[in-house]
Structures are given as C-alpha cells and as structure tokens.
Amino acid sequence: xxxxxxxxxxxxxxxxxxxxxxxxxxxxxxYMYWYRxxxxxxxxxxxxxxxxxxxxxxxxxxxxxxSRSKTEDFLLTLESATSSQTSVYFCAISPTGVVDQPQHxxxxxxxxxx
Amino acid sequence: SQQGEEDxxxxxxxxxxxxxxxxSYKTSINNLQWYRQNSGRGLVHLIxxxxxxxxxxxxxxxxxxxxxKKSSSLLITASRAxxxxxxxxxxxxxGGTSYGKLTFGQGTILTVHP
Numbered sequence: 001x002x003x004x005x006x007x008x009x010x011x012x013x014x015x016x017x018x019x020x021x022x023x024x025x026x027x028x029x030x031y032m033y034w035y036r037x038x039x040x041x042x043x044x045x046x047x048x049x050x051x052x053x054x055x056x057x058x059x060x061x062x063x064x065x066x067s068r069s070k071t072e073d074f075l076l077t078l079e080s081a082t083s084s085q086t087s088v089y090f091c092a093i094s095p096t097g098v099v100d101q102p103q104h105x106x107x108x109x110x111x112x113x114x
Numbered sequence: 115s116q117q118g119e120e121d122x123x124x125x126x127x128x129x130x131x132x133x134x135x136x137x138s139y140k141t142s143i144n145n146l147q148w149y150r151q152n153s154g155r156g157l158v159h160l161i162x163x164x165x166x167x168x169x170x171x172x173x174x175x176x177x178x179x180x181x182x183k184k185s186s187s188l189l190i191t192a193s194r195a196x197x198x199x200x201x202x203x204x205x206x207x208x209g210g211t212s213y214g215k216l217t218f219g220q221g222t223i224l225t226v227h228p
Contacts, residue, residue, distance in 0.1 A: 004156075031214050042202060043157070043218040050213050058215070090156055097214035100145050100164065105156030 003027050004106040006091050012112045019078040021109050023091030025071075029104075031097040032074040034058075034066060036087040037108070043090065049074055050097055081113045120203060120219040128227050133190040135222040137203030138183075144208050146179055146186050147216070151200045160188075160201075165208070193226045200224070 003026030013019055023032060031050055035043040045058030047066040055066050063085060065077045078085055088110050092103040119138045127133055137146070145164045149157040163170045163179045163186065170177045176189040190197055200223050204216040 033215070035218075040220060042220040045215060045217075048213060048215060056213070059217075092157075094214045097212070100162060101214060102147060102159035102162060103157075103214070103216065105158070107154070107156045 004091060004093060004104060006089075006106040006109050008109060009107070010110045012114065013081055014114055015082060016080050019081050019111065019113075021076045021089055021091075021111070023074045023076070023106060025074075025091075025093050027093060027095070027104070028071060029093040029095045030071070031094040032068065033092040033094075033103065034064075034074065034076045035090045035092065036060065036085075037090060038087050046076065046089075083113050085111065086113045087111060120201075120222050122222060123220070124223045124225070126225045126227065127193060129193060129195055131193055131226075133193050133197070133224055133226070135188045135201050135224070137186045137188070137219050139186075139203075139205045139217075139219075140184065141205075142208040143181075143205045144212075145206060146177075147204045148175075148177060148186075148188050149202045149204060149218075151202065151221070153199075157202065190224075193224075195226050195228045198224060198226045 005024045007022045033048045034046040044060045049055045049068045067075045088108045090108045091106045094103045147162045148160045151157045161172045163177050174191045179186045200221045202221045203219045
C-alpha cells in the first residue's frame with residue numbers, strides 16, 4: 001500500500017468550529033487531492049495540489065481551504081464547520097498528475113459536525 | 115454535475131456467478147479507471163482503459179469501453195465473497211489541463227453471497 005496517512009480518522013465537532021484534517025505521504029509524490037464522499041454523490045474533488053504551495057479548487061471547494069508547505073503534507077481546513085460538511089474525507093496522491101496514472105488513497109477521515 | 119453514472123446501484127449475486135457493472139459519462143475522456151472500495155477503507159485502483167482501447171483484461175476483470183456511447187462496463191468473473199465491495203468508475207476530462215483530476219461515479223455496491 002502507498003504510504004498515505006490521514007489524521008484524525010474520526011472527529012466529532014460542533015457547528016462553527018474550525019477543523020483541520022491532515023494528509024501525510026511518504027511516497028514523495030507531487031500531486032495530492034482532497035475528496036469528500038457522500039451517499040448518492042460518489043467522491044467529489046474539493047481541492048488539489050500540484051506542488052509545494054501550488055493548489056487549486058476542485059468541484060466543491062466552497063467552505064474549504066488547503067495548504068501545502070512541504071511535499072509530504074496536505075492540510076484541509078474547514079474555517080467554520082457546518083452540518084453540510086459532515087462527510088467522509090479522502091486524500092489521494094499521484095506521482096505525476098498524468099491522466100493515465102492511478103491515484104492512491106488514504107483510508108479516510110469520518111467527520112461529523114453537530 | 116456528475117460525470118460518471120453507474121448502474122446498478124446495488125448488485126447481489128452468489129459466489130461463482132459473474133458480476134457486471136456499467137458506467138456512463140458525459141464528456142470526452144483520455145481514459146477511464148475502475149476503483150474498488152472495501153467498507154471503511156480508501157479506494158484501490160483496479161484497472162485503467164485508454165480512450166483508444168475497446169477492451170482490457172486483468173485476471174478475473176474485464177473492462178470494455180465504448181466512446182461512441184460514452185459508456186464502460188466492468189465484468190468480474192467467477193465472483194468470490196471477497197469481491198464484496200463498492201466499485202467506482204472515474205474519468206478525466208480530455209479538454210484543458212487535467213493535473214490528474216478525476217471525476218467519480220456514484221458507485222455500485224456488490225454483495226457476493228457464499
């Protein structure tokens with residue numbers, strides 16, 4: 001398995017609080033992605049990174065920000081969590097970002113916002 | 115909008131039977147990928163088929179791609195209880211810069227009964 005660690009694995013928090021999820025990789029891959037998974041929607045891309053300090057928005061980026069200060073870490077922040085952000089969040093990595101390369105996924109963070 | 119639509123949403127079969135899942139998509143693609151997700155885990159890449167390929171095999175997996183119909187199918191032959199999982203198709207977008215971004219279908223939940 002690719003070396004991808006997501007933390008925390010589970011979190012329960014209250015509406016309006018800030019939340020940061022961490023994705024750590026040991027593969028030295030350049031490309032990293034954050035997805036959310038919800039019933040009936042599959043996985044949807046939130047943000048992605050194509051290098052240190054290089055990030056861009058995905059399909060469902062409203063309410064989320066990201067940072068990548070070093071190759072191995074990609075942080076996803078919910079500045080003020082809302083109940084609609086209750087979801088399972090997955091991080092994925094890819095060595096080249098070329099479209100014929102598979103992505104490797106972490107095991108997810110289950111986030112509940114009450 | 116959802117790029118990939120999969121059917122059926124759920125499939126229940128007996129061990130030894132074949133399982134077929136279908137995926138439809140909307141835009142032109144460079145390739146299509148299939149992933150598997152066991153309960154509580156991240157997605158695992160199964161197979162990739164390029165837009166200029168019509169069929170691809172990998173072990174008990176057979177993938178077809180019909181770009182004229184914008185559809186793909188995943189066939190798992192001689193299924194086993196261990197094949198029980200959710201299966202997702204994922205596509206890129208042939209237009210513009212990709213950065214390896216994928217759009218996932220909603221998935222098919224496969225249950226294989228011993």
